Structures are given as C-alpha cells and as structure tokens.
Amino acid sequence: MKGRRNIWRFLPLSAMLLLLAGCGEQRLSALDPMGPQAQWILDNMILSLYVMAIVVIVVFTLYFIAVVKFRRKPDDDELPEQVEGSKVLELTWTIIPVFLLIILAVPTIAGTYYMAESAPESSGSSGEEGEEGEEGGDAESAEEAEEEGAVVIDVTGHQYWWQFDYQEGFSAGNEVYIPAGEKVWFNLTAEDVIHSFWVPALGGKMDNIPGVDNEIWLEADEPGTYKGKCAELCGPSHALMDFKVIALERDEYDAWVEQMSAEEPAEPEEGSVAAEGRQVFEDQGCIGCHAIGGPGSAQGPALSNFGDREKIAGVIDYTPENLEDWIRDPQSFKQGNNMQAYPDMSDEDMDAIVEYLDSLNVRE
Ligand code: HEC
Ligand SMILES: [Cu+2]
CATH class of the missing domain: 2.60.40.420 (Cupredoxins -  blue copper proteins)
Structure with missing residues (x-):
C-alpha cells in the first residue's frame, strides 16, 4: 500500500517536481x-x-x-432498436456518485473541523466574553x-x-x-x-x-526552515x-524569545563602525520606519534581528553588496514597494549602515 x-x-507530479528541482x-x-x-x-x-x-x-x-x-457493421442497413430511458441505469448513476461523494465528504468535513479548531479548550465560551472588542x-x-x-x-x-x-x-x-x-x-x-x-x-x-x-x-x-x-x-x-517560518526546538525558541524581548537591544560598541552605522540609521530616518527592538511599526519590517536573516526583503540573497543595492534602490528589486530610496548616500555612511545591520543578530 x-x-x-x-x-x-x-506520477502526476513529476512535471511539478522538475519545476521545483532548482x-x-x-x-x-x-x-x-x-x-x-x-x-x-x-x-x-x-x-x-x-x-x-x-x-x-x-x-x-x-x-x-x-x-x-x-x-455500424458493413451489412447493417436497418436502424437498431430505439430505446428511451432506463430506470436501472438512472438509479445506478445516481447512487454510485452519492457513495463517492460520501467517501469524499466525510473526511473533508472532519478535516475542516480539525483545521478550523481555534484553540485548545475554547469551545462554548464565545458567548460570554465576546463583548470585549x-x-x-x-x-x-x-x-x-x-x-x-x-x-x-x-x-x-x-x-x-x-x-x-x-x-x-x-x-x-x-x-x-x-x-x-x-x-x-x-x-x-x-x-x-x-x-x-x-x-x-x-x-x-x-x-x-x-x-x-x-x-x-x-x-x-x-526544526527547520519552511518557505512561505x-x-x-x-x-x-x-x-x-x-x-520564512523557522522552527526551533522549544528550548532554543525560548532562548530566542528571551533575546528578542530584551528591554534594551544590544548597542554596538562605542567608536565601532557599527556604532557609526547606528547613528546614520537614525540620521537618515530609517528608524522612522524600522523598529530595532520592541514593538514593530506598520511602516516597515522590524530589523531587530536583521543579521540573522537569510534573505533581504524576503527574496534577495543576503550579501553586503545586495544590501547596499537594496538601500540605494529598493524599487529595482521589488517594484512598488514602500521603502524610501537612498541613491545619494555616501559610501562611508553606507558601509557603516551595512555593518550595523549585520551586527543585529540574536542567534549565535
Ligand atoms: C518610508 C519608510 C522607510 C524608510 C525611511 C526606510 N525603509 Fe527600509 N523598508 C521599508 C519597507 C516598507 C520595507 C519592506 C519592503 C518590501 O519588502 O516590500 C523596507 C525594507 C528594508 C529592508 C529589508 C528588510 C527585511 O525584512 O528583509 C532593509 C534592510 C531596509 N529596509 C533598510 C533600510 C535602511 C538602512 C533605511 C535608511 C537608510 C531604510 N530602510 C529606510 C520602509 C522604509
Ligand atoms: Cu501579498
């Protein structure tokens, strides 16, 4: 079996697998x-x-x-017997599909409930506390x-x-x-x-x-990385x-959460290039759209653990060159996205910012 x-x-999927092979x-x-x-x-x-x-x-x-x-055979020259309607046939092709539909419906409905399950032990409570919001x-x-x-x-x-x-x-x-x-x-x-x-x-x-x-x-x-x-x-x-969905063992996950919810995100070492980058990040207004530590904003993705990212903006390989290109011209990667472009940033500022963003890692 x-x-x-x-x-x-x-069998039916070999074509798809070929497509995905890369x-x-x-x-x-x-x-x-x-x-x-x-x-x-x-x-x-x-x-x-x-x-x-x-x-x-x-x-x-x-x-x-x-x-x-x-x-029609060669010596057929008469019309065959003309029949109209057949109770047996009609019943057969009604009853068989009904059975087939039941075979499909039972697991589908059961599965729909399984997937729609909203939370552990949540049944029957929606009436009382539902007023809150x-x-x-x-x-x-x-x-x-x-x-x-x-x-x-x-x-x-x-x-x-x-x-x-x-x-x-x-x-x-x-x-x-x-x-x-x-x-x-x-x-x-x-x-x-x-x-x-x-x-x-x-x-x-x-x-x-x-x-x-x-x-x-x-x-x-x-544990593993799953693409979304x-x-x-x-x-x-x-x-x-x-x-990306990154699944960790529970203890690793707890450690990650602890790092991410730290009161004060780790500041770069004073006098370092990363510290300079932190300053540029503020001066250029990046901070207005990108949270580092704490709650996020609707203006742009939080960059609290940007150094751990596998991709930039979800799709671009994480390299310093690509990061620079992204900051200079985000539209060339993702048409219509809402990030401001920084075509004229000095190389020095750019290097500092790239260094700073790369220093933002939470995982070892
Ligand atoms: C007007 C708001 C805004 C400003 C200002 C801004 N960004 Fe962004 N940024 C965004 C948005 C929106 C995205 C998400 C773009 C997308 O993927 O559609 C983004 C994406 C990014 C990403 C990729 C994030 C990820 O999750 O992979 C980086 C890195 C980044 N910005 C850096 C910067 C830097 C550095 C500056 C300042 C020099 C800056 N941004 C200024 C809005 C902004
Ligand atoms: Cu979408």
Whole structure:
C-alpha cells in the first residue's frame, strides 16, 4: 500500500517536481508535508485522486466498449432498436456518485473541523466574553490558547512584507520563529489590501484581510526552515512577498524569545563602525520606519534581528553588496514597494549602515 501511494504521489507530479528541482532545500512543496495539517491535505488530495481515477477508468471503459460493440457493421442497413430511458441505469448513476461523494465528504468535513479548531479548550465560551472588542470569538480563542502556553503570533500583511508581532511585545519582519512539534496560532490581518498566508509544507492557506481577524494554526514536525508565500495577488510585487517560518526546538525558541524581548537591544560598541552605522540609521530616518527592538511599526519590517536573516526583503540573497543595492534602490528589486530610496548616500555612511545591520543578530 505504501509503495503504491508513492507512485500516485509522483506520477502526476513529476512535471511539478522538475519545476521545483532548482529550488533545493526550500521546503515549499505541499506534496512533501512537514506537519500534521499539510499531511492531512496531501492525504485528502490522494484520496480524491483515487476516487477520480476510478470514475475516469469506469466511464472510459464503458465508453470504449459501447463504441466498439455497437459500431455500424458493413451489412447493417436497418436502424437498431430505439430505446428511451432506463430506470436501472438512472438509479445506478445516481447512487454510485452519492457513495463517492460520501467517501469524499466525510473526511473533508472532519478535516475542516480539525483545521478550523481555534484553540485548545475554547469551545462554548464565545458567548460570554465576546463583548470585549470587535474581534469577537477568534481573538478570544487565541487568548485562551496563549493561556494554555501555546504560542500565538499576530501576522499583518503589507505590500510586500510580513509583520510578525509576538505576545511578548516584540516584532519580527519576514522571518517568523516558532517552536517545532506543537501547534502555533497565527492571528491574521492586513494593513492595506488582501494578502494570504501560506506555508505549503506546513498547512493550508488563510487570507489576511484588512479589518478582519482570521486565524490559522500550523505545526512543524521538525526544526527547520519552511518557505512561505503570499497567495493572494496584492500588487506588482506580489510574487516577491516571501517569508520564512523557522522552527526551533522549544528550548532554543525560548532562548530566542528571551533575546528578542530584551528591554534594551544590544548597542554596538562605542567608536565601532557599527556604532557609526547606528547613528546614520537614525540620521537618515530609517528608524522612522524600522523598529530595532520592541514593538514593530506598520511602516516597515522590524530589523531587530536583521543579521540573522537569510534573505533581504524576503527574496534577495543576503550579501553586503545586495544590501547596499537594496538601500540605494529598493524599487529595482521589488517594484512598488514602500521603502524610501537612498541613491545619494555616501559610501562611508553606507558601509557603516551595512555593518550595523549585520551586527543585529540574536542567534549565535
Ligand atoms: C518610508 C519608510 C522607510 C524608510 C525611511 C526606510 N525603509 Fe527600509 N523598508 C521599508 C519597507 C516598507 C520595507 C519592506 C519592503 C518590501 O519588502 O516590500 C523596507 C525594507 C528594508 C529592508 C529589508 C528588510 C527585511 O525584512 O528583509 C532593509 C534592510 C531596509 N529596509 C533598510 C533600510 C535602511 C538602512 C533605511 C535608511 C537608510 C531604510 N530602510 C529606510 C520602509 C522604509
Ligand atoms: Cu501579498
């Protein structure tokens, strides 16, 4: 059974795998699930594939039998017997699809509830405390999840970056850290237009809608990096609105949170190039859009741990040259993004700023 399953997995997908072959260890495939929700989605896809395959095989077999058996033969010159209607046939092709639909519906509905599960032990409470704010039941269930010790992260979609606000009061841009092996809850909303939060290897997608609070949970079986995408066309750089989910062992995650929520983010050593960069960062107004330490802002991604980033702005390889090019001309990388350009910054200031940003690391 297992072996056969693998064939089903690979046959229709070989073309897709070829397309993805250049991507390396990106973990961007819904066909290679790394968490329980993604596993459920794949299992259901395979089940539907079986059902559809059976229908196709049966229908086409009957069709070809009919074509061959009842074709006109050389000495046929009379009309065959003309029949109209058949109760048996009508019943058969009504009842069989009903069974097939039940086979699909039962797991689909069960799975929908499984995925829509809002939080541990949240059932039945939405009536009483729902008055507090406009958020209604979702925010409340997330609160309860937090009480249970579950990690709850607020996710805001912006053209074209992701803001991740943690309950501990700090913010992370474009790369979200979670503990592996447990359900993590994401409260989804958007600042400007509709975006959609999708980490194919971990689970389903859910829209980020301005003024609406959506909720989704994801779980990563193992520590690792999982690529995420915006899955709702949101403007010219929609396709570049990538992010990463970085799952850590629980103790590493706790250490990371502790670092990120430090009262005072570590200041660069006095007199160093990085300290100079810190000054330029303030003088040039970068600080107005980019938080370093503490809560984030809607103007631009928090850069508190920028030195740990694997990518710049979600899509550009992290190198000093690319960082400089980004600061000088962000539009050349992501058309229509909202960062101010600094084409005329002196090389000295630029080097200092690049050094400073690179010094902002929280992980060893
Ligand atoms: C008007 C607000 C604004 C100002 C001022 C600004 N930025 Fe940005 N910056 C943004 C926005 C918005 C993005 C996200 C762009 C995107 O990906 O769509 C961004 C992205 C970035 C990124 C990539 C972040 C990531 O998560 O990978 C870096 C690095 C950066 N800015 C550095 C700077 C520096 C250095 C300055 C000052 C010289 C600066 N920014 C000034 C708005 C601003
Ligand atoms: Cu988007």
